[in-house]
Amino acid sequence: MEVSFSREVQALRLGQGDVFRGEGILAITKALLQSGVAYVGGYQGAPVSHLMDVLVQAKDYLAELGVHVEACANEASAAAMLGASIHYPLRGAVTWKSIVGTNVAADALSNLASPGVTGGALIVIGEDYGEGASVIQERTAAFALKSSLVLLDPRPDLGHMVRMVEEGFALSEASSTPVLLQLRIRACHMRGSFVCRDNVAPAMSARHLTEAPAPFDYTRLSHPPSTFQHEKLKGDARLPAARRYIVDHHLNEVFPGGRGDLGLIVQGGLYNSLVRALQQLGLADAFGGSTLSMLVLNVTCPLAPEEIRDFCLGKRAVLVVEEGQPEFIEQEILAILRRLDVNTPIHGKDVLALAGEYTVEVITRGLAAFVARHAPDLSLDAGQAWLKANAARRDAVTTQLGAPLPARPPQFCIGCPERPVFAALKLLQQDIGRVHIAADIGCHSFAAFEPFSSGHTILGYGMSLASRAGVSPVMSRRTLAIMGDGGFWHNGLLSGVQSALFNGDDAVLVILKNGYTSATGTQEIISTPDHEHKAHARDKHESLVHTNRAIERTLTGIGVQWLRTVDSYRVDAMQRTLREAFTTDFAGLKVIIAEGECQLERQRRVKPWLARRMKSGKRTLRVKYGVDEDTCSGDHSCIRLSGCPTLSLKASPDPLKVDPVATVLDGCVGCGLCGENAHAATLCPSFYRGEVIRNPNWRDRLAARLRHAVITLFQPA
Ligand code: SF4
Numbered sequence: 001m002e003v004s005f006s007r008e009v010q011a012l013r014l015g016q017g018d019v020f021r022g023e024g025i026l027a028i029t030k031a032l033l034q035s036g037v038a039y040v041g042g043y044q045g046a047p048v049s050h051l052m053d054v055l056v057q058a059k060d061y062l063a064e065l066g067v068h069v070e071a072c073a074n075e076a077s078a079a080a081m082l083g084a085s086i087h088y089p090l091r092g093a094v095t096w097k098s099i100v101g102t103n104v105a106a107d108a109l110s111n112l113a114s115p116g117v118t119g120g121a122l123i124v125i126g127e128d129y130g131e132g133a134s135v136i137q138e139r140t141a142a143f144a145l146k147s148s149l150v151l152l153d154p155r156p157d158l159g160h161m162v163r164m165v166e167e168g169f170a171l172s173e174a175s176s177t178p179v180l181l182q183l184r185i186r187a188c189h190m191r192g193s194f195v196c197r198d199n200v201a202p203a204m205s206a207r208h209l210t211e212a213p214a215p216f217d218y219t220r221l222s223h224p225p226s227t228f229q230h231e232k233l234k235g236d237a238r239l240p241a242a243r244r245y246i247v248d249h250h251l252n253e254v255f256p257g258g259r260g261d262l263g264l265i266v267q268g269g270l271y272n273s274l275v276r277a278l279q280q281l282g283l284a285d286a287f288g289g290s291t292l293s294m295l296v297l298n299v300t301c302p303l304a305p306e307e308i309r310d311f312c313l314g315k316r317a318v319l320v321v322e323e324g325q326p327e328f329i330e331q332e333i334l335a336i337l338r339r340l341d342v343n344t345p346i347h348g349k350d351v352l353a354l355a356g357e358y359t360v361e362v363i364t365r366g367l368a369a370f371v372a373r374h375a376p377d378l379s380l381d382a383g384q385a386w387l388k389a390n391a392a393r394r395d396a397v398t399t400q401l402g403a404p405l406p407a408r409p410p411q412f413c414i415g416c417p418e419r420p421v422f423a424a425l426k427l428l429q430q431d432i433g434r435v436h437i438a439a440d441i442g443c444h445s446f447a448a449f450e451p452f453s454s455g456h457t458i459l460g461y462g463m464s465l466a467s468r469a470g471v472s473p474v475m476s477r478r479t480l481a482i483m484g485d486g487g488f489w490h491n492g493l494l495s496g497v498q499s500a501l502f503n504g505d506d507a508v509l510v511i512l513k514n515g516y517t518s519a520t521g522t523q524e525i526i527s528t529p530d531h532e533h534k535a536h537a538r539d540k541h542e543s544l545v546h547t548n549r550a551i552e553r554t555l556t557g558i559g560v561q562w563l564r565t566v567d568s569y570r571v572d573a574m575q576r577t578l579r580e581a582f583t584t585d586f587a588g589l590k591v592i593i594a595e596g597e598c599q600l601e602r603q604r605r606v607k608p609w610l611a612r613r614m615k616s617g618k619r620t621l622r623v624k625y626g627v628d629e630d631t632c633s634g635d636h637s638c639i640r641l642s643g644c645p646t647l648s649l650k651a652s653p654d655p656l657k658v659d660p661v662a663t664v665l666d667g668c669v670g671c672g673l674c675g676e677n678a679h680a681a682t683l684c685p686s687f688y689r690g691e692v693i694r695n696p697n698w699r700d701r702l703a704a705r706l707r708h709a710v711i712t713l714f715q716p717a
């Protein structure tokens with residue numbers, strides 16, 4: 001990727017007593033090094049991409065320490081990498097976005113959890129849940145429960161999060177259990193500081209090689225009958241050892257409140273939001289001092305029964321603040337208290353929302369209901385007034401607009417190479433009729449929104465082709481699967497292409513080859529243009545994805561016989577190729593590779609290059625499209641076919657034209673789609689292509705003078 005993390009890499013070198021300042025996820029990265037991690041792997045995905053991005057760029061420093069970094073092909077390979085900690089005293093960490101990544105990793109994760117580990121194994125989970133999430137809304141907690149893993153959910157405070165990483169490794173070793181460290185989106189991106197310790201070089205590493213592999217030990221294999229013993233060990237030894245460690249090292253925290261009779265049990269990750277909600281209700285001060293006592297669960301699995309008992313005993317009521325469903329923690333607390341014959345009333349999902357992110361407002365409502373029931377003497381006036389004011393503001397907006405505030409879904413970047421493909425698809429379907437479209441994960445899923453409204457299903461990353469296997473046989477028209485190059489390498493090649501070829505399926509697959517896993521932050525993949533080409537292209541200003549043919553070679557090698565490569569921006573050519581794929585007599589798998597470099601990554605390369613040229617007085621040229629407002633008919637079909645955010649509307653300067661006219665805003669990167677669409681869909685001829693030249697040379701000046709003279713001749717002022 002073109003983004004440099006040199007400042008972050010420097011932060012990783014901080015030593016004893018230095019103060020780290022930065023984002024939560026970078027603090028976690030530093031904590032891994034302070035813990036003596038020997039290897040790190042992972043698959044990118046918000047909100048934990050930064051961890052791998054920074055470590056990949058810090059390879060030189062990590063080599064000094066002897067820490068190995070592996071950018072894994074998917075989460076399954078990352079989880080399998082933790083196998084190194086089964087036999088060897090190696091501390092290892094991997095990372096991915098959950099729940100989707102944990103789903104992909106599930107097989108290896110179960111097979112790791114079964115024999116358990118010798119060296120500490122930490123899985124840094126980006127829990128992509130709530131308002132900013134981009135995936136299905138489920139919780140990683142289910143995996144921790146089913147596989148008897150430890151699940152940490154640290155209170156969002158950088159120093160505390162760092163401590164939990166270090167404790168996480170020790171806990172993993174004390175209980176032979178892999179540990180999941182769950183980080184919510186906000187915890188990853190919050191900023192703060194902590195006092196560092198020195199990084200610890202691992203004792204066994206690429207710098208200190210070991211002579212012999214571990215002796216054969218059948219009991220460390222996930223293989224029956226060993227697996228029967230593993231299951232017993234989990235319940236009889238490992239989880240009890242984990243509970244002992246949690247209690248002995250005070251991993252969970254009790255914050256006594258002014259009133260001892262009411263308590264709150266909260267997932268560590270929700271602590272900040274809970275304190276803010278208490279403040280809104282007038283039940284906490286600005287420093288977090290609360291009227292109600294709190295048990296903060298920095299470890300949500302396993303729970304330590306004696307901690308739950310001690311906290312609940314003697315209280316009039318306790319509220320469990322647990323985000324998402326099902327309410328695993330609440331159920332377990334109820335079971336623990338019942339077994340220990342503690343009869344404190346427990347509330348949770350009866351007063352708090354069952355689903356969705358626990359924002360401050362959501363928690364405030366639940367807290368208000370809980371307090372009103374069990375402590376009517378406490379005044380909640382301030383909080384109720386705040387809740388009412390929020391509702392009134394929303395109502396006022398709705399009244400003003402005549403409808404609720406419209407949603408603002410994300411969309412393709414300006415000039416994205418994937419937008420033209422969906423424009424071509426839209427035009428094609430006007431001719432041949434609607435087709436079933438199996439969509440996928442990635443930037444192209446933005447096509448689900450207006451103006452394309454495209455895609456019937458999304459079954460996972462790289463799963464589009466596989467997901468149409470049951471649809472194809474019942475459709476009179478061929479089905480279409482769309483995946484990105486990231487999805488192709490993540491899972492699509494094996495789950496989709498191999499299966500379709502093996503079964504002789506008649507289907508069409510479009511692979512959007514933009515050169516990166518763009519949706520996760522433009523990380524590099526095996527089909528990314530190499531750096532030699534990138535350096536070369538700085539002078540050529542060109543798209544680069546054609547320089548790497550790994551996808552084409554792989555498809556040909558595996559037996560794909562119908563393969564076409566089309567420039568993404570050529571709407572007409574794309575439409576023709578799609579039509580051919582849907583109408584050809586060839587009955588096997590037809591693959592179209594839509595080639596166009598991710599515009600975000602391209603602009604990151606091109607913009608600094610242009611700026612440097614401009615500054616040094618060299619000629620620079622920028623292409624920009626525009627709309628002739630006199631010609632624009634005002635029907636806006638160009639916008640319905642493009643959706644580019646820079647293609648907008650403005651009031652018509654012509655008093656005889658009532659409708660607003662189309663206009664191109666300044667952000668246009670000159671991708672050419674406007675011209676292509678106008679041509680392919682035979683739109684009004686209002687678009688023009690302009691070239692903005694800075695530091696013009698003598699030829700440019702001469703051409704400008706000639707043009708000006710001719711125009712003045714035929715169009716006198
Ligand atoms: S990141 Fe790249 S591929 Fe994704 S929407 Fe932006 S330009 Fe398109």
Ligand code: SF4
Nearest residue numbers: 644668669671672674
């Ligand atoms: S040419 Fe059209 S689609 Fe491309 S960036 Fe400019 S306005 Fe957007």
